[in-house]
Amino acid sequence: MNLPATLPLTDTESGHRLDFLLVAEMVEPGSRVLDVGCGDGALLSLLRDRKGVDGRGIEISREGVNACLAKGLPVIQGDADTDLADYPDDAFDYVILSQTIQATRQPRVVLEHLLRIGRRAIVSFPNFGHWRVRFDLGFRGRMPMTENLPYSWYDTPNIHFCTIRDFVELCRDVGAQMEKAVALNAGGQPMRVTLPWWVWNLLGDQAVFLLKRR
Amino acid sequence: MFVDATASPQYRLFGRTNVSAENMSFAPLVSEPRNQVDDPSSLVMRFGQDEPLMMDAGVALAPWQIAYQTYGTLNADKSNAVLICHALTGDQHVANDNPVTGKPGWWLTMVGPGRPVDTNRFFVICANVIGGCMGTTGPASINPATGQPYALDFPVVTIRDMVRAQAALIDRLGIEKLFCVVGGSMGGMQVLQWAASYPDRVFSALPIATAARHSAQNIAFHEVGRQAVMADPEWRGGRYLIEGTRPSKGLAVARMGAHITYLSEVALHRKFGRNFQDRAAPTFSFDADFQIESYLRYQGISFVERFDANSYLYVTRAMDYFDIAAEHGGSLAKAFKGTPTRFCVISFTSDWLFPTSDSRAIVHALNAAAASVAFVEVESDKGHDAFLLEEPEMFAAARGFIDAAARVRGIA
Incomplete structure (x- = not known):
């Protein structure tokens, strides 16, 4: 997780990553947020500046932590796989796992911790069911x-890829309620909600889920 | 005493080590040494009979004094004061030449113009701890009841007593709230105690290479050091100042042992290996054949020049007793519940005296207390001493944390 696990698309106007803007829309203003795998703190500072959230972070790389410190963000050097267990129940309104779940050793355990620590969890990940992925593998x-x-x-840090379908299945298994789900196409634009799941799974480049403990 | 910092590190510890001018011929005395215990080469705040220091041992100490240094300028709204807390054998001379050793201040890498604790921006205060021997009241100070040094009649001190004494000083300086409290090792313990005792007076806290309680292993090391001091016949039951002796051998051995714990195996190997000291082959004797032996003997002998043996007993004891959670029913998180202070905790990978697990325990508790906490583990092979050395990652973390806090606090 030293390198960004994926190369994100940015909004040309604001310079913010499109998936970050989508996550920010899901967060209530003034809430308490933990960003797991927060990198250089770009999402946390976006949430602080736009939503007035009280944000915390965990980041595995020292460079990332130092970048966060310089932004005034309280970020702990640590590992999602080992350190989430230290957090008390219901400590945050939202726990965010942005483009990180596929780089964890135990995605299911991590997801369960997110739902325990936060009242809600926001998870974004690259969709391994996208047609180009299928094309590369299949043809x-x-x-x-x-x-x-x-x-x-x-040399990929991404050791646990999943498709949108796989993730929906995992949410069922861990008893997470999906409050919102958005798929972004390759251009970074949200796909129409009315589309069936199989279309999302085929054309969605990445997905963002807002989850709640059932 | 004045020791030439460039003097050869070859001393025979187990010869005559009682420190006096005659066996210090390598170190010319430039002038009659000043008695730093009563008359320190720094600022002093004095508290009278009616302003006792209430100590954990149940003693009201009065009169008492605290020796301190300041750097930079206090701003108009008194919001830019930074308190530096020193480690076991440190003193108030954090960023100026030491009046006893002539060596540069002990944390010039961290404190000074343009440094992370920037004296161009902040008003920096550093005080000698209670129980110390550089001008703050301690066992070498004169007991007004007897007219002689306190020796072991001085009450046992705690980290909380040190912090109470600093708080009294800060009160006198008219400072309501410190912008930042910074310290490493025992200094870090004081930082944590400040945040626990006076949460509303600490805007930000930077504890480095420290722990919220002293470990059994560390108490054990301290006990060996104290026993070395007390086993020296010159210690005289602590009354050496009164009887005109000095337990230099015992204190030097204590320092030698402690010094090993400040380093790491890797650092020792890199610096000394199995190299011989000015000889090609072993002498088949108990001379300091190895460079590491010579180095440790030098560390021991130069330490006794500047430090009081009883102070060493008292200050090590203060660290042993330190356990913040114990004051809060065994819960460290309770000690920091609802704290408004912003924390940044730093540890070093090769520090086995205050390992990263100690810092993680602090971070864990602060998280549980919903505190604002950052944590960095700096990669270093220099052991516990790393916090005093050139460690760019530590400076980057400290600078980022302090600058961001200063923006929030509105310090120019």
């Missing part, structure tokens, strides 16, 4: 490499 017979997933199979 080219190669592990996919796209703009969003730029790593070779041997």
Whole structure:
């Protein structure tokens, strides 16, 4: 997780990542937020500046933590796989896992911690069911490499890819209620909500879920 | 005493080590040494009979005094004061030449113009701890009841007593709230105690390479050091100042032992390896054949020049007793519940005296208390001493944290 796990699209006007803007829309103003795998703190500072949230972060890289410190963000150097267990129940209104779940060793355990620590969890991830991924595997017979997933199979930090369908299944298994789900197409635009799941799973480049403990 | 910092580190510890001018011929005395205990080369705040220091041992200490240094200028609304807390054998001379050793201040890497604790922006205060020997009342100070040094009649001090004494000083300076309290090791303990005792007077706190309680292993090391001091016949039941002796051998051995705990195996190996000291082969004797032996002997002997043996007993004891959670029913999180202070905790990978797990315990408790806390583990092979050394990652973290806090506090 030292490198960004995916290469994100940005909003040309504000310079903010499109998935961050989407996450920010899901967060109530003034709430308490924990961003797990917060990188250089871009999402946390966006949430602080636009939503007035009281934000905290966990980041595995020292460079990331120092960048957060310089932004005045209280961020702890740590590992989502091992350190979430230390957080008390219901400590936050939202726990965010942005483009990180596929880089954890135990995604299910991590997701369960998110739902325990926060009243709500927001999870975004790259969709491994996207048609280009399927094309690479199915027709080219190669592990996919796209703009969003730029790593070779041997040096990728992403060890637990899933499709949108897989993630929905996991949410059911851990008893998470899906309050909102949005898929972004390759252009970073939200896809129409009325579309069926299989279309999302085929055309969605990434997905953002707002979850609640059932 | 004045020791030339460039003097060769070759001393025979187990020869005659009683420190006097005759065996210090390598270190010319430039002038009659000043008695730093009563008349320190720094600022002093004095508290009279009617302003006792209420100590954990149940004693009201009066009169008493606290020796301190300041750097920079206090701003008009008194919002830019930073308190630096020193470690076990440190003193108030954090950013100026030490009047005893002549060496540069002990934390010039962190404190000074343009440094993370920037003396161009902040009003920096550093005080000698209660129980110390650099001008704040301690066991070497004169007991007004007897006209002689307190020695072991001085009440046992705690980290909380040190912080109470500092708070009294801050009151006198007319400062309501400190912008930041910073310290490493025992200094970090004081930082945590400040935040626990006076949450509304600490805007931000930077505890480095420290713990919220002293570990059994660390108490054990301290006990070995104290026993070395007390086993020296010159210690005289603590009355050495009154009887005109000095337990230099015992204190030097204590320092030698402690010094090993401040380093790491890797750092020792890199610096000394198994190299011989000015010889090609072992002498088949108990001379300091190895460089590491010579180095430790030098550390021991130079330490006794500047430190009082009883102070060493008292200050190590204060660290042993330190356990913030114990004051709060065993819960560290309770000690910080509802704290408004912003924290940044820093540890070092190779520090085995105050390992990262100690810092993580602090962070864990602060998280549980819903405090604002940042944490960085700095990669270093220099052991516990790393916090005093050139560690760019530590400076980057400290600078980022302090600058961001200053913006929030509205300090220019």
